Amino acid sequence: MSLEEPEPSPTAVAEPPSTGDEIAELLDGLVIDRESHLNAPGMVIRPDSVQVALRRLRDNAGFDHLSCVTAEERTDRYESIYHLTSFDDRQREVSIIVPVPKDNPVSESAAPVFRTADWHEREAYDLVGIEYDNHPDLRRILLPETWQGHPLSLDYDQDRPQIVTLSEWENPLAEDHREDEGDTMYVNIGPHHPATHGVLHVKTVLDGEQVADVDPDIGYLHRCEEQVCQSKTYRHQIMPYPDRWDYASSGLLNEWAYARAAEDLNDIEVPEYAQVIRTMGAEICRIASHMLAVGTFALDVYGDFTAIFMYAMRDREKAQKILEDLTGQRMMFNYFRLGGVVWDLPDPRTEFFETIRDFLDELPQALEEYHDLISSNEILQVRTIDTGVLPPEEAKSYGATGPVARASGIDYDLRRDDPYGYYDQLEWDVVTEDGCDNFSRLLVRLREVEESAKIIDQCVDLLEDWPEEERTIQSNVPRTLRPEDNAEVYRAVEGAKGELGIYIRGDGTEQPGRFKIRSPCFSNLQTLPEMSNGEYIPDMIASLGSLDIVLGEVDR
């Protein structure tokens, strides 16, 4: 088949194509139509040429990051959109649009080219109902196997009862007894297990103490977040929901993801003063989130050694207090607005700045304690170095981002590579480690806390000196926002866990026609089998902890 033919790559040497025309030329003969998304050129291709197109883009044009797959049922067709970008140059983007007819919604799978497409296409199949040819394992992913219908499809009957009798439902213990003569043992780790960080179910096959196979089973915390957002208006109603995706202190980072996509879609400017406040708030959230990640990871590895967890919670609490002062809330901030933030810094400002400065001053000593307790502990090093190894190539193929990717030596951070907010005007570094193992992921988080502290410090400096008359917290945004019909945008921010992307398609009304969340945890969790097959159970648990997933964001 032509799919397997090696592509001639004269273009690889030259400047990689980034404009629509250059990409269309590269995809010569495959493109049947062109579209224009706000963030990238869109290439419409036939459903049977997905693999050849993606492979050509990956190998010849450096589009090595399949950030997201959005699927949708339109009135006349089904559509899958592959949002491609590059780890080396995040601002080069292209959307590959694959329409399939209503009566036969079958599209070629991208999973052989990008392994991250595996789960993304399963989700598209589950929720929208597109089938993917050649997919390695096309099962439902969020909903139970017995679910009738596809909830995001247009003719979905919401009133249809989904009651499944016990006899019809697969006996959850049935797999317990498979392979009577085999040497392996099947164990359900979760959904109720001390180390799964939420309701995650890891179907594990053990060979003695070693992991032969793991299959994360997600969806226990699926709350239809995408559909909720599709039924709310852009201006005010959507903003509270992002706080509920990654609820472990990443609220402002999530809000920023929606704000960024919606502001680009509606062409809204954000005043500089608000950008600085956003940047500061987001980085405090990142510190709080990393503290929790480090504390729970140590708990997973250390067992009853709860001291480090208490220390991490103590420092996270300080960050929480600052966020509470800033937003009035501890978890569900709802602080950002399209075009700025909801209110200015709390009065008296000097006291607020003092609190932040105190926090930043104490942070180096706290981090020193963490290094004493965790990263320089020999037993922890024995436990974590060279376990849960995720080589960079695998990480890229799985679409791993955030600290997970950076610990595999991938120098990729949206704050620098696709600048937003005030990041490009501040002095800070992207942290990478080359170890690819659990220990590196721990180190990356600890070091990122230092970088975040640097950013916050500079933001406080800026805010202190900001002239009073120029403190505009919101730009003038119309009461109702109605982006044009078929205006499409995919924008991402660097969340605490990685690349948090939002795809919105406007349909001419004040509610999104399609709202898709690209969750970093979802893609990162997909790497678990890669990291833990062949390792011991404790290492699998440690790897799971080092991924720092929040199930609210995985399942959405």
Next chain:
Amino acid sequence: MPVTLQSKTLLPETIANLLGLSGVAGDIVGGVIGAIIIANLLLVQTAVAGPWAKRKITAAFTNRIAVNRIGPFGLLVIVADSVRLLSKELIIPENVDRPAWDLGPLIIPFSALLGFAVIPMGNGIHLADPETGIVFVFAVSSIASVGLIMMGYASNNKFSLLGGLRAIASNIAYEIPLVVTAASVIIFTGTLQMSEIVAQQAQPLFSIAGVTIPQWFAFVNPFAFVLFIIANLAEVGRNPFDIPEAPTEIVAGYQTEYSSVYFVLIYLGEFIHIFLGGAIATTLFLGGPAGPVLPGFIWFTVKIWMFYLFTQWVRSAIPRLRVDQFLDVGWKGMLVLSFANLALTAIIVGVIR
């Protein structure tokens, strides 16, 4: 003969004399009452250690306050917790292998309590003093392993099975260094009898400025003492050697399916095992109930509580090893070192004599 700290009469005999009984009836009544006294002494200590001291100690290490609401220093939480634990529903899962499932939790505390029968606790609190005392202690405390594997196997739960297997693996790996290290003490004493081992440690080792340092084997052979304490820690399954339970990995290991009274029994057994471990270490290395000024029983209690405190300290300060690393330490480290210690001790003792 060295001067003995031990009164020559054992506890059952004392009780029989007090009651004015003699012969077989005196032996039986004295023995039963003595056993009841000792068992209750330990149960009281366990009650303090489990629901109260453990929480307080861990909280102190992790910058928390812990129980402080009920009674002075929160001590009445012991009563509250006992009522709570005993009034919980005893859930018996389907298809568990009874009566093995019921016997497991009983074996664990009783094996530990049996060990105390031969431990000299000072002030004549000493139930029996057979010539093979130390062997008896190791023998009965190892019966607990049988209980662990019964629980692991009978629970019809894979986490329990894994926990049971891990418990056996760790017990085998660390029992040998434990006994071999104890044997190095026996080379010094030349006897297995507990009262004799204690008596020999009362002899002076040397004197500095009028203070006489006794010949405790912890001073004579500190290396063996350290080895013994580490092996003991693994034997009682405390961190960093709590591999059989490892809550973040295999939920609770062999005790996953146990609730209510059985849960209490298992924890009771674990705490008594810690105390027994402390008692063996005290008898072999720390001069038993010997100590200045205070009565022997107080010193004995202080010493076993020091060991308990040590286990909780280690629990709060040292991460858990992975199961393969844990076994590596046992087979490749502890075993070799304990045999080296045994051989060296044998040579030194041989040369001195």
